[in-house]
Amino acid sequence: MLVVMQAHATEEQVRAICQKIESLGYRAHPMPGATRTAIGITGNQGEVEQGTLDDMPGVQEVIRVSKPYKLVSRDVKEENTVIRFPGTPATIGGRNLAIIAGPCAIESREQAFAVAERVARAGAQFFRGGAYKPRTSPYSFQGMGEAGLQIMAEIRERFGMKIITEAIDNESLELVEKYADVIQIGARNMQNFSLLKQAGRTKKPVMLKRGMSATLEEFFMAAEYIMSEGNYNVVLCERGVRTFADHTRNTLDLSIVPAVQRLSHLPIVVDPSHGTGKRNKVTPLSRAAVAVGADGLIVEVHNQPDKALSDGMQSLYPEQFAQLVGELRSIAGAIGRSLIPAPRSAATVAG
Amino acid sequence: MLVVMQAHATEEQVRAICQKIESLGYRAHPMPGATRTAIGITGNQGEVEQGTLDDMPGVQEVIRVSKPYKLVSRDVKEENTVIRFPGTPATIGGRNLAIIAGPCAIESREQAFAVAERVARAGAQFFRGGAYKPRTSPYSFQGMGEAGLQIMAEIRERFGMKIITEAIDNESLELVEKYADVIQIGARNMQNFSLLKQAGRTKKPVMLKRGMSATLEEFFMAAEYIMSEGNYNVVLCERGVRTFADHTRNTLDLSIVPAVQRLSHLPIVVDPSHGTGKRNKVTPLSRAAVAVGADGLIVEVHNQPDKALSDGMQSLYPEQFAQLVGELRSIAGAIGRSLIPAPRSAATVAG
Amino acid sequence: MLVVMQAHATEEQVRAICQKIESLGYRAHPMPGATRTAIGITGNQGEVEQGTLDDMPGVQEVIRVSKPYKLVSRDVKEENTVIRFPGTPATIGGRNLAIIAGPCAIESREQAFAVAERVARAGAQFFRGGAYKPRTSPYSFQGMGEAGLQIMAEIRERFGMKIITEAIDNESLELVEKYADVIQIGARNMQNFSLLKQAGRTKKPVMLKRGMSATLEEFFMAAEYIMSEGNYNVVLCERGVRTFADHTRNTLDLSIVPAVQRLSHLPIVVDPSHGTGKRNKVTPLSRAAVAVGADGLIVEVHNQPDKALSDGMQSLYPEQFAQLVGELRSIAGAIGRSLIPAPRSAATVAG
């Protein structure tokens, strides 16, 4: 931490700050400047409560320097985290991009299988679908619950894709852990610390979506909550943030991808469906997400978007998705990444 | 809903939209204009899924008109909701302002009683204090839990103040319901729908804080979740939103107070402590909150802010709080509101 | 400035940074910490270009400490700036609040006089009205130009109010300086540095509106541009900032009032009309602005808002304004400020 003194602070005031700092068990480093003095503090582990020094006489400002996250940081682990799924070539965080696709919500066995067949054939290694839906309105469709999870488990058997689905509270988390391969924590729960801790006690990888107005540091701290309970397999997911801009539902912040990769070893994927909220923006932003260096994509696909019970407006048609994957293959190649080849045929998939 | 057609949309495309609307069971009202046609839709109850019409040929834009909230709305209940606490003059939502004060967190019996004694004497009718703290860092103090709730229950006995404290998950909610008079749902949980529903099944009033980037409609919908389960005693709380501005921790949005009061019958209070994050801003913004018409204030007060385990930086000293209450009394009077007189003396309080 | 080194930075890298700093003519203050080293820099006057140190090996982050504004700061001038208008009791920045009112735009002599008569009688000391209107659309009414300025000069003669009006470029600035008492620089021009410098060369006070997404520091720097040319009579004006919130046109950020007053000697007034964009929010937010400690208010009033050529939606009716001024008088009294008494009668004004 750094204490910046006012221009007209007296020597006595500077001394008082230094004594206070030392009394708290830290070291004070006064640095007299041309117009004012600044005092560095070392020895603190980030836990010094703000407010201790702010209102002492002569203080202009207190600036925090150390970052509060540890386990997510490259300071602790330099090499990238790669999450593997035994028995499959799928990874999240390696050279191959993770392609995750499926409907917003599991609506029926028929709908889910129809979508799954198409996205598997197009080259997705992961199937997404909501069984528990956090909806803005209590009067909207809230998901099929465990029945939806069972459908997804069948899809894994049938198509070989790994399953990602959201848990919204401790009850659903237990079931999601049981049925799915990756547990999703949604944007609205990014700071539901009780849920994060519980997710940290599971044995499955967790995909954590960025909150609607989360800074990079808050995003990291939410991941730190999960990791601090012993679960190190965390995937971050950018899904758009809230701004004044109204041409998309959220503003997709692709710059967080290189920012995460610089500071953390965790993989980061991008959700262009929620990130834009409009079907006609999903394809261009998916391309951009791969070009910026994301470790994967999570895309909503629906066989009949205009009959979807939720988010139909932002779901791709299966043929749009298939075409998109083809484009992503070229872009990935242009920047030294790759996609796992799609299975030869639907039959192969089915086998 | 209203469908705006493109300038060059054909009559056939307009007809197709109308047929689609009718096929969904609604009425279509085409309105040919100078440059384009718009089509009104009536008969819908707000549940029509967006995306059904957006991508049909010739459509420029689909605009939602009906508001999705019902129980929070003055359309359903015109007169103000006033929450009463039998056996005390305290109310939330009436002519008298609700004055809520206390430390950010309950740290010890001694600290809590010291603060309680001071805020009761200054005129607070409600005591706030966190037993379960949602902290950004997993390494920060997380609250005393049930022990903290027991201390607050003692404070109610001793000083006659009603208790407001936060629940962060279903487990803590059960305990908070048991010990407290008002259940607080924090900003980070404003869209933790599972928790909202559970709160809606309790018998205690709920104070719902606005999420960090919640629109008015989302704020209302969160309250609707609670009310839709049968609990109509909901208090809204503005506590600052996230913006680019960096001179305060959050940007306190006082304009939401008249906006809420125009559309909803629910009371709304303001939290200038979290709303600014800086002690020297709490007093001016508290005065402004009363002047704008808020139904109450929730203010952090600590007897030793520089030793506080959380949020010391934004806590008032007890004497600052006492002075503030005096000022608020005058301002309330200037706009036709009032404060319940403070008890005659600490002795009276203690009695 | 402060350079924070990476956790694994070598001593050699620290040394290289220090040498670089010294080579630029400053002093380096290395502070080894528990997990990393930070290096303080003194002797710089804020002009060190960022980027010099950021990419040197081992550097984690460079933090700026000194504030770049000087003339606006209380470091340079401790006592409040009070702008006086010889021959009148009106001031901006003193104990009395400056009450500024009038239509958004001067539309005709008749309209302007009708509004002026009402606001003068209600107690306004300053008359506002636009002769040059910065409109979002090139097809909207752009103002009467010099003819509008002449009408306002007549109003000054007739009603004794001082005139505030906006200049939008160097041409209009010359005319505004000639006719008006206070030159307004609008939010959209807050960083039109060419115009700011020109305004700094005039002899009239300048009211500078905060840009739609200006931080406090940028706001101060814009004022610094004016002051650096020799014009020290600058009034700041908060008029709402752009956020995601959609219940008002802008989000009025009242917390900037105490923030400005803490760091700067310049007066600050509030514009609740543009700050909310809705008539029914103007009165409550005006009350709040006075309660928070603003040095004045600038309010749009129109005799026939539904026929206004611009911003009719946010203009008060004259009788609403008169009632508002009465309320403000009480609130000002409650916090130790006051309003100049309104003239005895319209006749007196007219005299």
Next chain:
Amino acid sequence: MLVVMQAHATEEQVRAICQKIESLGYRAHPMPGATRTAIGITGNQGEVEQGTLDDMPGVQEVIRVSKPYKLVSRDVKEENTVIRFPGTPATIGGRNLAIIAGPCAIESREQAFAVAERVARAGAQFFRGGAYKPRTSPYSFQGMGEAGLQIMAEIRERFGMKIITEAIDNESLELVEKYADVIQIGARNMQNFSLLKQAGRTKKPVMLKRGMSATLEEFFMAAEYIMSEGNYNVVLCERGVRTFADHTRNTLDLSIVPAVQRLSHLPIVVDPSHGTGKRNKVTPLSRAAVAVGADGLIVEVHNQPDKALSDGMQSLYPEQFAQLVGELRSIAGAIGRSLIPAPRSAATVAG
């Protein structure tokens, strides 16, 4: 426009609104719904002043439907605008991407030529460099003025690149028009309507940067100002918007690229240098900008970034830029776009 009535509005109130609408010369289309009535308005050209209907009894809300921009819209011109530069293969808006590069500011003939030589060789067709710099601080380097323009004119002669540079007021605009090939209007002047109109009267193409908090509609309206004066060669430029996010200086909003392309025929380029403010983010975001479909890029390159007089922190080294262009070539190919081949050799360029 659409007037939404309150749920309990009377038939009489509905009738009054309709009469008011007709009295203004428009047609009213009342649509009785299940819970409330909405009234469509046609015949208006977008000039109806808001506020006329908002406060009439029974009105809940007035919603604007028609878009106020015309000349920028695909409604007026369906095919893409392609800006050509006779005598060169360079275009903005065609299949080939426009690659624009150079230093933030022209600092000296030597510096400018050194950078120009490198970026020309790497494949830039346009050279950027500031002669008039809008700086936040009046104490920062403000640009070389006309001397800088002359250096750029020499660079055009020497390297065959077209020149883009910023005008900040009417005076500089005249000179920029004289020396440059494309006139840049900066983000801070996006709503300097006086300057926009003047730019609309020049004969040179104008590159208009998006304001820091401009919506898509405001961005279009600013372009409309230029076009309404007769200059149809407008290039839009996304350069990041202001949000709460603090890991980059601005938040680059790539989703505006497909949004612009859907509604307007104007070309749009992306500025990843200002859009991120950090050198290590420029390359990934440049790749993303091409992948999302931008019509070009404007990138800051400096031969000695750590000695740059402005924005050194975000400038690429020449070799980084050359490598970036190679990557862009592959990405462009993957989505059906292309880059003009770089000149064979520096000698060729020099010839």
